[in-house]
Amino acid sequence: MTQSISIFQRYFKGPLVLQILIGIVAGGALAAISPDTATSFSILGEFFVKALKAVAPILVFVLVAASIANQKENTDTKMKPIIILYLLGTFLASLTAVLASFVFPTHLTLDLTAISANPPQGIGEVLHTLLFKIVVNPIEAIANGNFIGILAWSLSLGITLRHASESTKIAFVDVSHSITRIVHFIIRLAPLGIFGLVANTIAKTGFSAIAGYSHLLFVLIGSMLFMAFVINPIIVSFKIKRNPYPLVWRSVRESGVTAFFTRSSAANIPVNMDLCRKMKLNEDTYSVSIPLGAAINMGGAAITITVLTLAAVHTLGIEVDMATALLLSIVSAVSACGASGVAGGSLLLIPLACSLFGISNDVAMQVVAIGFIIGVIQDSTETALNSSTDVLFTAAACIADTDRG
Numbered sequence: 001m002t003q004s005i006s007i008f009q010r011y012f013k014g015p016l017v018l019q020i021l022i023g024i025v026a027g028g029a030l031a032a033i034s035p036d037t038a039t040s041f042s043i044l045g046e047f048f049v050k051a052l053k054a055v056a057p058i059l060v061f062v063l064v065a066a067s068i069a070n071q072k073e074n075t076d077t078k079m080k081p082i083i084i085l086y087l088l089g090t091f092l093a094s095l096t097a098v099l100a101s102f103v104f105p106t107h108l109t110l111d112l113t114a115i116s117a118n119p120p121q122g123i124g125e126v127l128h129t130l131l132f133k134i135v136v137n138p139i140e141a142i143a144n145g146n147f148i149g150i151l152a153w154s155l156s157l158g159i160t161l162r163h164a165s166e167s168t169k170i171a172f173v174d175v176s177h178s179i180t181r182i183v184h185f186i187i188r189l190a191p192l193g194i195f196g197l198v199a200n201t202i203a204k205t206g207f208s209a210i211a212g213y214s215h216l217l218f219v220l221i222g223s224m225l226f227m228a229f230v231i232n233p234i235i236v237s238f239k240i241k242r243n244p245y246p247l248v249w250r251s252v253r254e255s256g257v258t259a260f261f262t263r264s265s266a267a268n269i270p271v272n273m274d275l276c277r278k279m280k281l282n283e284d285t286y287s288v289s290i291p292l293g294a295a296i297n298m299g300g301a302a303i304t305i306t307v308l309t310l311a312a313v314h315t316l317g318i319e320v321d322m323a324t325a326l327l328l329s330i331v332s333a334v335s336a337c338g339a340s341g342v343a344g345g346s347l348l349l350i351p352l353a354c355s356l357f358g359i360s361n362d363v364a365m366q367v368v369a370i371g372f373i374i375g376v377i378q379d380s381t382e383t384a385l386n387s388s389t390d391v392l393f394t395a396a397a398c399i400a401d402t403d404r405g
Contacts (some may be wrong), residue, residue, distance in 0.1 A: 019191035020257055027198030035203035044199035046260075048193020052267040057142040059179050059270055061154045061261040063287045064174040068158025081239075081400070082289045085393040086297040089235060090336055093227050093299030093385075094329040097306035100223045102325075106216050108370060136368055145266055151291055153375055180277075183270040190271075197261045213374050216311060218380050224385045228252060232392060239396045240403065247399075251275075251392040252384070259387035260380045265294040266389040278379045281398045289397075293390030298336035300382030301346035304371070305332040309353040312367045318357050328356060346382065347371040378383045 031038040134152040141149030236244035254275050259268040269291055276286035313320055335349045351364035
């Protein structure tokens with residue numbers, strides 16, 4: 001019994017990143033040796049992702065409300081520069097994807113059966129959806145993981161609680177700390193969860209399903225990597241006036257790796273919150289900026305929308321001038337901000353961007369179907385970029401403010 005407790009304690013005190021890497025290798029090895037056995041471990045991955053998704057809404061609701069309620073007068077939470085970084089990064093991601101698509105044009109074989117879905121019909125519908133997500137019932141917002149609605153209610157509650165008694169404010173802080181401890185426990189399960197996710201994914205799909213779309217993946221993944229390791233560092237270096245790569249590497253290593261396998265920005269919110277805490281960032285800032293980033297900081301989604309749209313454009317032989325390309329970058333960036341923070345959330349926004357070029361919904365939905373085929377890699381990389389950038393830009397704003405102080 002004592003030995004079992006000792007092993008348990010060593011696991012929970014061990015280096016998390018190393019444990020995750022071991023889980024990745026072990027999952028891949030098991031899938032290669034015995035695919036049938038590997039699929040039986042899918043329950044570990046499903047449990048981990050569901051646990052993250054379950055705790056994320058209530059964590060965000062309580063943490064944001066407690067943070068706002070206990071905020072001292074005239075406290076600067078640095079949200080304005082973070083929002084600017086979010087919007088700038090998303091637009092530059094879309095522009096990067098446009099340039100990559102021009103340099104490496106992709107042609108598709110559009111002979112897939114259109115999948116059944118209900119994509120938005122215009123920017124107005126996207127904005128309409130976002131607006132009405134704000135006024136949804138708070139219980140429904142938490143139950144469905146509607147982070148726009150959760151943020152609206154938690155901000156409203158936090159502002160009104162600023163006039164409450166100190167004991168009420170302290171109670172909210174205590175609740176937020178208790179939920180945070182639950183989150184820490186769930187995050188320590190990441191190596192086991194990722195082991196199950198890797199083993200199941202490789203056992204079921206391998207790489208045969210995506211071999212025919214290698215060029216498309218090259219443009220998509222290349223654009224995302226260029227954004228993560230070239231454009232984002234440039235943005236951050238202007239903000240913090242120093243070498244950005246230590247911050248970039250830590251964000252990718254400790255946030256991006258987990259997001260790659262959960263494939264959900266919403267599910268990765270607890271991971272990012274924990275990372276910001278370990279980086280000793282301002283809790284008043286990251287308790288708001290991280291869930292907000294999961295909703296609007298969607299550089300990876302902007303790249304996906306842009307690259308797949310221009311792949312359809314090139315396939316159909318449609319000429320694109322620079323003015324139209326710039327308009328596509330803006331539309332993709334705005335649309336990406338309305339993408340849901342779940343796996344495949346950006347794909348149903350492709351028909352919206354395709355409509356700029358008069359491409360029919362039937363053809364656009366065939367492109368969406370291709371997106372789902374390559375989603376094993378595309379969506380994972382997209383989420384890793386989105387989620388790691390939330391931490392990166394939040395940290396950059398906090399560091400820049402500290403340096404000025």
